[in-house]
Amino acid sequence: MPRAVREQQMLDAAVRIFGQRGYRAASMDEIADVAGVSKPLVYLYLNSKEELFTACIRREAAALVAAVRAGVSGGEGGGGVRGGLPADRQLWAGLQAFFTHTAERPDAWVVLHNQARTQGEPFAAEVAVMREEIVAFVTSLIAEAAREAHRKPELAEREVAGLAQALVGAAESLAGWANGDASVSAKEAAATLMNFAWAGLGELMEGRRWVP
Amino acid sequence: MPRAVREQQMLDAAVRIFGQRGYRAASMDEIADVAGVSKPLVYLYLNSKEELFTACIRREAAALVAAVRAGVSGGEGGGGVRGGLPADRQLWAGLQAFFTHTAERPDAWVVLHNQARTQGEPFAAEVAVMREEIVAFVTSLIAEAAREAHRKPELAEREVAGLAQALVGAAESLAGWANGDASVSAKEAAATLMNFAWAGLGELMEGRRWVP
Structure with a gap:
């Protein structure tokens, strides 16, 4: 799967989890889980929780x-x-x-x-x-x-x-x-x-x- | 000074500092300082940062x-x-x-x-x-x-x-x-x-x- 597609899936999951849990309470584990990828891959693509939230x-x-x-x-x-x-x-x-x-x-x-x-x-x-x-x-x-x-x-x-x-x-x-x-x-x-x-x-x- | 008056002074200071710094960044030290009281007195009267914010x-x-x-x-x-x-x-x-x-x-x-x-x-x-x-x-x-x-x-x-x-x-x-x-x-x-x-x-x- 191309990186761009994977990133959009991560962002979809992140918007959902941030929206439902709030920025601080949202966990990167849950976001990776909902996106169907490993947590290291989320960090590899989006760097940090802060950058992920900014991208959202x-x-x-x-x-x-x-x-x-x-x-x-x-x-x-x-x-x-x-x-x-x-x-x-x-x-x-x-x-x-x-x-x-x-x-x-x-x-x-x-x-x-x-x-x-x-x-x-x-x-x-x-x-x-x-x-x-x-x-x-x-x-x-x-x-x-x-x-x-x-x-x-x-x-x-x-x-x-x-x-x-x-x-x-x-x-x-x-x-x-x-x-x-x-x-x-x-x-x-x-x-x-x-x-x-x-x-x-x-x-x-x-x-x-x-x-x- | 009566407790009720002191409490209002603490709340005045807290509203100002919370408003300007945000809830998380606001420090109890600064609030006590602006109110002109000791930090222990703020805790004695209002118990915690959370209760102080709620009172505000x-x-x-x-x-x-x-x-x-x-x-x-x-x-x-x-x-x-x-x-x-x-x-x-x-x-x-x-x-x-x-x-x-x-x-x-x-x-x-x-x-x-x-x-x-x-x-x-x-x-x-x-x-x-x-x-x-x-x-x-x-x-x-x-x-x-x-x-x-x-x-x-x-x-x-x-x-x-x-x-x-x-x-x-x-x-x-x-x-x-x-x-x-x-x-x-x-x-x-x-x-x-x-x-x-x-x-x-x-x-x-x-x-x-x-x-x-």
Whole structure:
């Protein structure tokens, strides 16, 4: 079996065990066992528990970002065919992709969202880069929507940044809610957030703010 | 100095050091030093690092929940004088209280939001109770707003639960954003979320959903 394939099997096993046991409690013995390889081979390929965890974070962060981008642009390799869609349709596609991906890979979501952020460096920095990339992507979607609506006054750049943070935080929270309740589908979670966010963002785009 | 006062000084020091160094890296020596007491006295009063951390979580969780409730009900000891206010004003008051409190106690927010949730049990359970209490409180506000609006169809209980999760997650995300950028005031963070959430929730209350 080629090394690249073996490594992916090790990473699959590691994401599962890290996600279920936590970084510190996870044992390299169990990871090797689940991957169906010897522990020395895991060390030979991935060097250390720390490097293995870092590799898990990188792979899963890249997979999540790719899934969301592919959702927005109309599928893997779709080459951005949905680029001409209105911003709300792009957001809806992105949310569906996000909740589908996190529902399909609950252990990976736990590794990224719950574990990596708080195990100190270098892990926190790895996942912070991913979160910033997603916030920047959402920021560009919101800014584009504001330009489309082009009512005055345009949303300030600073407020767009805040709205993107709110949207990403809401999505993170709902992913945990949906993954913790088997009766909540990815589509339902996406629809809940779309209604919460868009009807709200939609009003903002039209220059209608909530006033006390 | 009475024991109760000394204990609060120790907790003040512990929240600061745990917040800045992380649970594992924090040293009892530094905590005792910052509190201006001997290390044996910290152990005499709080028993262990684990119990000290648990006491920090409990105190800060109770303080945060109390601040939000007081904001909504019109101040500490206000006895719910704002109970008659429309739901949007109650939410606005609650958000201002939340962002003011988390801005004033950034180390406490890091302990509750970033550290306690991921250091395993018993800490995760302590902070999960607080989060559930806040989600339940927000759920009741949203349900009340829906009853006020009483347009048909009423929001389903399940969707209200999802909206509350979205709102709490958005608030958590914005607290981190605001605390990480000194130029973002508590009031600005609250206003950003209020516009995001209420204009959106407001449309939902009127039965106007986003449709693809």
